[in-house]
Amino acid sequence: MRLTYIDAVERNSLFHSELRSQLKAAGVALIDSPEEATAILAISIDETDQRVLSVSARNVPTEYEVYYSIEYALMSGNNSLMAPQFLTLVRDYTYDETVVLGKLREEELMRDAIVKDLVRIVLKQLSAL
Numbered sequence: 731m732r733l734t735y736i737d738a739v740e741r742n743s744l745f746h747s748e749l750r751s752q753l754k755a756a757g758v759a760l761i762d763s764p765e766e767a768t769a770i771l772a773i774s775i776d777e778t779d780q781r782v783l784s785v786s787a788r789n790v791p792t793e794y795e796v797y798y799s800i801e802y803a804l805m806s807g808n809n810s811l812m813a814p815q816f817l818t819l820v821r822d823y824t825y826d827e828t829v830v831l832g833k834l835r836e837e838e839l840m841r842d843a844i845v846k847d848l849v850r851i852v853l854k855q856l857s858a859l
Contacts, residue, residue, distance in 0.1 A: 733759050735767035740776040744845045745800055749773075752849050768806060771856075774814070775801035778841060783822055795822040796837055798844045802852060804859070811859060817851060819844045 734753065738746050753760060764770055776799075783793040797820045804812035821840045 733761050733766060733768045734771055735761055735764045735769075736771050736773065737764065738773040738776060740773075743776045744778070744841065745776050745798065745848060746773065748845050748849045749852065752853055756853065769811065770805045771802060772805060773800060773802045775799055775816070778844075780837065791825050793822060793824050794837070795820055796840050796844065797821075798841065798848060800848055800852075804856065812855070815852075815855065817848060819847055 736746070736750065736753075740746060750760060761767055778796070778798040780794050780796045782791045783795050784791070786792050797818055799816070799818040801814055801816045802812075803810065803814040821844060823836055823840060
């Protein structure tokens with residue numbers, strides 16, 4: 731992985747940004763051209779959202795679940811160094827309509843923590859190769 735190209739479906743995502751940052755910090759040279767790369771890290775799924783887990787008697791959401799899913803593989807030329815790996819991390823939080831701004835911030839922090847955990851898992855799997 732001396733010269734690595736990241737082939738991502740979503741180049742502006744939290745995961746992509748954090749992955750690039752952590753790979754650079756680990757000393758991996760990230761390049762902009764797949765032709766010059768010794769390894770291609772392909773991220774085919776990079777999505778996040780939230781779902782309602784429970785509602786009150788007045789049909790108001792009281793609990794949400796935040797999830798982040800990725801799928802990635804590592805290739806070198808036509809050789810597969812790592813088969814596609816699918817990961818989903820999930821966190822839930824209670825919701826109170828009287829403190830909407832605080833809950834929005836809590837969701838952002840939770841999503842950031844999920845991304846950091848996903849990147850840690852991916853880097854650990856890549857370092858095992």
